[in-house]
Amino acid sequence: MSSDWVCQKPCPYSQKMETRALGKSDLEVSTVCFGAWPIGGGMGNVDPKQAADTIHAAVDAGITFIDTAEGYQTSESVLGQALKGRRDSVILASKLSGPDHSEKHIREAIENSLSALNVEYIDLYQLHTPQPKWPIKNTMEILMDLKKQGKIRHIGLSNFTSDQTQEAMEFGPIISSQPRYNLLFRQENPTLTFCKENQIGVIPHSVLAKGLLGGSYKPGHTFPKDDERRLFNFFQGELFQTIYEVTQQLEEWAKSHGRDLIQLAIAWALANSAVTSAIVGMKSVVQVQNVAQASTWKLTSTDLSEVEAVIGNLQPEWIKDQTPEDLPYRFGSY
Numbered sequence: 639m640s641s642d643w644v645c646q647k648p649c650p651y652s653q654k655m656e657t658r659a660l661g662k663s664d665l666e667v668s669t670v671c672f673g674a675w676p677i678g679g680g681m682g683n684v685d686p687k688q689a690a691d692t693i694h695a696a697v698d699a700g701i702t703f704i705d706t707a708e709g710y711q712t713s714e715s716v717l718g719q720a721l722k723g724r725r726d727s728v729i730l731a732s733k734l735s736g737p738d739h740s741e742k743h744i745r746e747a748i749e750n751s752l753s754a755l756n757v758e759y760i761d762l763y764q765l766h767t768p769q770p771k772w773p774i775k776n777t778m779e780i781l782m783d784l785k786k787q788g789k790i791r792h793i794g795l796s797n798f799t800s801d802q803t804q805e806a807m808e809f810g811p812i813i814s815s816q817p818r819y820n821l822l823f824r825q826e827n828p829t830l831t832f833c834k835e836n837q838i839g840v841i842p843h844s845v846l847a848k849g850l851l852g853g854s855y856k857p858g859h860t861f862p863k864d865d866e867r868r869l870f871n872f873f874q875g876e877l878f879q880t881i882y883e884v885t886q887q888l889e890e891w892a893k894s895h896g897r898d899l900i901q902l903a904i905a906w907a908l909a910n911s912a913v914t915s916a917i918v919g920m921k922s923v924v925q926v927q928n929v930a931q932a933s934t935w936k937l938t939s940t941d942l943s944e945v946e947a948v949i950g951n952l953q954p955e956w957i958k959d960q961t962p963e964d965l966p967y968r969f970g971s972y
């Protein structure tokens with residue numbers, strides 16, 4: 639892993655990567671966000687050199703907004719190594735993962751994240767999932783204190799409903815929300831509407847539906863033991879077959895426009911006016927280079943209608959009958 643990495647000049651894509659203000663904050667984020675769950679090993683082991691090269695390629699491509707979490711296995715430390723000397727080139731978002739929102743744990747978690755990321759502050763600190771067992775008032779008070787101390791710059795939420803977001807907003811400014819949202823899974827649509835009305839930036843996760851919209855997997859594919867996808871119902875049986883047939887047609891539609899399925903999935907998310915930046919997990923330089931081009935594609939209303947017609951009535955449910963204990967990591971991403 640190189641600690642002396644410098645951005646190649648001229649950066650091949652940075653001129654083209656649009657940035658937008660995140661919610662009402664002063665953070666200007668790239669419209670594609672680097673999702674750092676895969677480089678932490680959650681979707682199969684990634685060699686450390688490959689992970690560092692991927693991160694560097696992303697920053698070179700103008701993807702300077704990076705999303706990680708306490709629960710993303712080695713992700714924070716891999717980023718910390720790769721971004722040495724480059725802190726000011728990126729906007730770092732991390733999360734408080736897991737079910738423990740006690741003051742002791744929150745204060746420990748932030749120190750661990752700062753140390754692993756090798757930074758003095760985190761730009762956006764998010765609650766990974768709502769934990770109704772812990773009063774949100776107390777959690778927000780601790781986060782506001784961390785903000786006052788300069789350890790975090792802004793507070794965001796992830797996987798919160800609009801009601802839960804409204805409740806959190808009573809105790810301090812929330813600048814962003816991170817719901818699951820992609821071409822296939824849109825159950826969080828009401829959260830997007832709420833955020834738009836309240837000027838909260840939306841940074842959807844799983845925009846490629848964990849690779850369902852990546853075009854690489856066919857029904858019958860077996861994922862290795864360390865890849866979370868081996869447990870997902872939508873990569874199995876009849877459901878996968880049904881989804882696959884639709885994604886094949888979407889791929890054809892994208893190709894008829896000189897693009898591919900990945901770029902369509904990202905451009906589709908960005909076409910929603912509530913969305914500030916689409917979070918995409920990438921594992922290789924080639925994937926980064928492909929993803930970076932997606933942000934230049936602006937879908938028209940005719941394009942969107944045609945895509946809707948291809949999708950038709952397909953409305954799969956996200957992972958069911960599954961507990962976090964089934965998954966190969968502690969508080970990962972699913």
Ligand SMILES: NC(=O)c1ccc[n+]([C@@H]2O[C@H](COP(=O)([O-])OP(=O)(O)OC[C@H]3O[C@@H](n4cnc5c(N)ncnc54)[C@H](OP(=O)(O)O)[C@@H]3O)[C@@H](O)[C@H]2O)c1
Pocket residue numbers: 672673674675676681705706766796797816842843844845846847848849852853854900917918919920921924925926928929971972
């Ligand atoms: N807040 C939450 O609860 C939550 C939950 C999930 C994710 N997230 C965040 O959102 C990010 C994105 O989600 P995700 O990483 O889980 O899934 P994702 O972005 O939907 O899919 C990522 C996978 O798609 C494949 N891919 C990426 N670029 C590709 C390309 N150009 N061509 C072909 N395949 C490509 C790669 O897998 P293969 O190469 O192995 O096919 C990659 O690991 C995460 O990294 C994380 O930061 C948050």
